[in-house]
Amino acid sequence: MAFLDLDGLRLHVQRLGPQDGRPPAATAVLLHGLLTDSLASHYFTLAPALAAAGVEVLMYDQRGHGRTGRPPSGYRLEDFVDDLAGLLDRLAGDGPVHLLGNSFGGTVAFSLAARRPARVAGILAVESEPASPAWAAKLDGILRRAETELADESTLAWVAAQRGAHTARLARSAGRLLAGTSLARDIPASRLPTEAQLRAIRCPVLAVYGTESDLADQAAWLEELLPRCRSTFVPGQEHSVLVEAPGTVLDLTLAWLREHGAPLRGPAARVGQDLEGSLR
Template sequence: MAFLDLDGLTVHVQRLGPQDGGPPAATAVLLHGLLTDSLASFYFTLAPALSAAGVEVLMYDQRGHGRSGRPATGYRLEQFVDDLEALLDRLELTGPVHLLGNSFGGTVAFGLAARRPEQVVSILAVESEPASPAWAAKLDVLLRRAERELPQDATLAWVTEQHGAHTARLARSASRLLSGTTLARDIPASLLPAEAELRAIRCPVLAVYGTESDLAEQSDWLDELLPGCRSTFVAGQEHSVLIEAPDVVRELALFWLQEHGAELRDPTARLEGRVG
């Protein structure tokens, strides 16, 4: 565990090298989502399998989340992308990296790929999408609703009943983040990439959706927008694919990295076939 200062923001970073101590087969940066998410979601699901396969893994808590600093302002998408750029530079990760993003983390990944195309080998985006006017409008509605409803006792009681005490604690933390910062207003006001900038993203992209998720219907649009994109679906899942179906996500990620140049060393990670 480490804490780095990035232009005045304290960032909590976890870095896992290959478990066998050998040279990395690839470098993967794992990017978590908004509000109730943190690097812990990857630490207990995907990261150990990647490290066992010989992959160098970089995870960090995004601004306002987990153990990273929580400034009162400064939550536009471009500032999250700035943080990722600064972190890669600070750690001297100048070579190509694979970006694996969950929800909003995938949106950050697309932002870096548009800004630094030469540094991104591939993107695996779980229940995610690039920033667009429709994305900003949707996040405006969702964040304002969360800001209004999460502090209510009835909401927390329902979360506890349906999802357990741990998720309720995450919901309380998300409520404090929303009430104590400008995140709910900053995200919808983000500087959005032009469609031409998104179409210029040429790295391979695997978009993973739950079949019951509202995002699944955007797959045709995203496949058309990004020349190197293809979609795959996890049956019976909604938005929380990473947490609810971690074994599937691990298998997809290992397939994906192997397909795109990673010579995985762990025998259990030597997979046959392709992601479809």
């Protein structure tokens, strides 16, 4: 476990890398989603296998989440993007990196690519979308509802009964985050990238959706918006693709990294090689 100070924010960072002493095949930064998510969702799914394939993996708890500091304010999208940019400047050298974003983590990745395109080799976005006025309005409704519901003990009791104690603990932590910070008001008030800035993103993008997710309907729009975007769909899944189908997401990630020049190695590399053709 390590902590990085970024302008007064104590950022919890985990770093996994190749164990064979050879230079990394690529650098991947894994970005988690809002409220109930943390770097743990990547640590227990993609990260170890990526490191075993020769990838330098950086993960961190986004502001307000996990073991990272929880300031009372400062939760606009641009604040999250500033954190990512600062992390890259401190820990990832000068070259471009691959960004793997789950849900809101993908939104942060798209925004960094719009701001600093030379820093981004590619984006793999799982159940995610770029920030837009429609995105801000949707998040406003979701966060306002969550702020009310997660403060209600009867709601938390229902979550525990229906989804288990672990999910209930995550929901309770999310409720504390919303109650103790300005996040629910800051996110909808974020400074959004313009459509022209998004259209200027030229790095390759793989958008992964669950077939049963509401976001799957945006695939054609995103492919039209981003000139190098391609979509793939995980059958039978809703929004929690990473948690519910981690093996599939890992296989897609390895194949995508190989396709874009990462010389993967070890047993996992064979999986990426086998699937690479199916992504073309």
